[in-house]
Amino acid sequence: MELQKPRGTRDFLFEEMKERKLVENTMRKVFETYGYQEIKTPIFEDLSLFTLKSGEGIIEEIYHFQDKGGRDLALRPELTAPVARLYLNQLQKAPKPIKMYYFGSCFRYERPQAGRFRQFWQLGCELIGGKSPDCEAEIIAMAANCLEELKLEDYNIHLGNLGILRGILSQNGVSSDQQDQIMALIDKGDVEGLEILLEELQLSPESREILLKLVGMQGHYELIAQVKEMINDYPDALASLEELEELLIMLEAFGFTAYTVDLGIARGLDYYTGTVFEIYVEGLGAQKQISGGGTYNLIEIFGGEKVESTGFAFGFDRVMEALKIQENIKSNKKNVEVFVAPISTDMKLNAFKIAQDLRKNSISTDVELVGRKLKKVLSFADNLGANFVVLVGARELEEDKVTLKDMESGDQEQVPIETVVEILQSRLKDL
Structure with missing residues (x-):
């Protein structure tokens, strides 16, 4: 019998581990320079933690099991929910804002393919109890700082605000559940499906036209004035656009202007409430997204008080792949001195x-x-x-x-x- 590693997993030998450790330590240093402290959560949690966040449908996508006591548990598929649970258990009374970062493996039961594995690593952070857009500007600047320190080339940070689209939908009487369906279609880039759903919901022709135009709009700061003219009759959407404009001004103060305003970012998760952003690297093909994040309200969903949180996570394996393609990893090849x-x-x-x-x-x-x-x-x-x-x-x-x-x-x-x-x-x- 020949023993093999489980499907969708990998072994890392000496040189590759040196490279991974170098990248990990570079990112850790940046996070700590910004005042973030490391936390660690269990590799497995109660299954309900993830179904409460993502719905029962996630059960088909994760590794779950019963322990000897009959408790339903799951290997963590991501780290945001465990961090929110940790906050509820131990940090609700801590002075805010709370800055935390993490690095650990996650597990998903899905078909392995290029850039996608059943065991993968995330390195990310959460800022709980900060004020928007101040905290969002710092977090986006910090993400860019990490990539600059790694000398990663050809990356692009796309950012937007979900409140713009949701404001238009709310004004048309679209329910929260229906809005989530729309966001999921936008997240998948399914324009045809989006057009069909908007027609079924009987949105006004004007609103439908504005929405379809917005999700395809990308640019820089100058985009704000153009969008203002389009949504002038939608006060909630306009307020969210002004939040986005304030964020862009703050990003300049943080020394970061290499962003793309992208109003088609939806993230596809209903607990995101405002600013969202994603980071792409050319050369990775279909798996070009190496990071994603934004402002969310997950803690209230878990039964805590309403507290604004902002966070993001790097897909660590995709960052490694991008650096490898660009030949930008320079680890010390020596084992001993x-x-x-x-x-x-x-x-x-x-x-x-x-x-x-x-x-x-x-x-x-x-x-x-x-x-x-x-x-x-x-x-x-x-x-x-x-x-x-x-x-x-x-x-x-x-x-x-x-x-x-x-x-x-x-x-x-x-x-x-x-x-x-x-x-x-x-x-x-x-x-």
């Missing part, structure tokens, strides 16, 4: 002591453990990418010295044991 090797078997205890001394001084060090001959030791150390090899021989030890070999130049010299740490620290610092 120093390799310590005894020249003979009776020198191995001394070699272990020297290796430990180097490690205690924060020098990444490997040591010979299988008794190879010198030629194979040097070959192995070179394969590890070691900068230096410390050779421990009996004759040198009698003089309290070891041999230090520079693996790049091939030069070697004898140095006192008591100075080997200091010498290596100095030389490694200069590399």
Whole structure:
């Protein structure tokens, strides 16, 4: 029987893990620079947490099971709902705004395809209790900051405000459930289905024309004036447009103007209430969206007080794929800085002591453990990418010295044991 990994999952080997860790740590640093603190939630939660948020239909899309106590549980398909649950359990009385970020794996039972897996990773944040559009501007700027630090090219942040479309629909007497159906069609880009539904709902010809025109509109700040003229008779929609305009002004203060106003963003989830945004990267094909987020009211749906929240998540695997395509990942290929090797078997205890001394001084060090001959030791150390090899021989030890070999130049010299740490620290610092 040949053992295989489950369908839709992946193994990551050494070099790929280095690259993933580099990207993860770069994003973590940006989040923490903005004052966000890390949280961690369970990999599985009560199934009701996700059905309450997304409806019973999500059961077909996720991994769910009963434990030995008969409790209905599910592997988390995303991290926004667990964060909202954590807030309700432990942070309702905490001073606001609360800034949290997370990194973890999620699971969905769907057909694996390019850029889509059954186990995948999300790195994102939530800002709970902040004031709009202030918090939205900071979060969008932070997302862009992450991508700039990663030197990711050809990304585009599309942003809009759901209140514009919902304001027009509400004024036409369209119910919340019907609005959700419309938003789902817009999210899928199903223009034909949208036209049919709007006709069935008997919207006024003027409103129908405006809606269909809006969902196809994209531009920059100048788009605001054009839309104002179109929706001047829809006060709620106009108020949301003014919120969007204020957000764009604030984004400029945050030093970010490389956005696209996109009034066709719907996100397809009914708990989003205002600003929404998505980030795309050219070159990823159908899976070009690497992030999405906005302002939502999920906590009230879960039974808490009404508190405005804004958040987003990067599809971490898609970010990695984009960086790989652009060849923008520059991880350190070296596994260790120093390799310590005894020249003979009776020198191995001394070699272990020297290796430990180097490690205690924060020098990444490997040591010979299988008794190879010198030629194979040097070959192995070179394969590890070691900068230096410390050779421990009996004759040198009698003089309290070891041999230090520079693996790049091939030069070697004898140095006192008591100075080997200091010498290596100095030389490694200069590399």
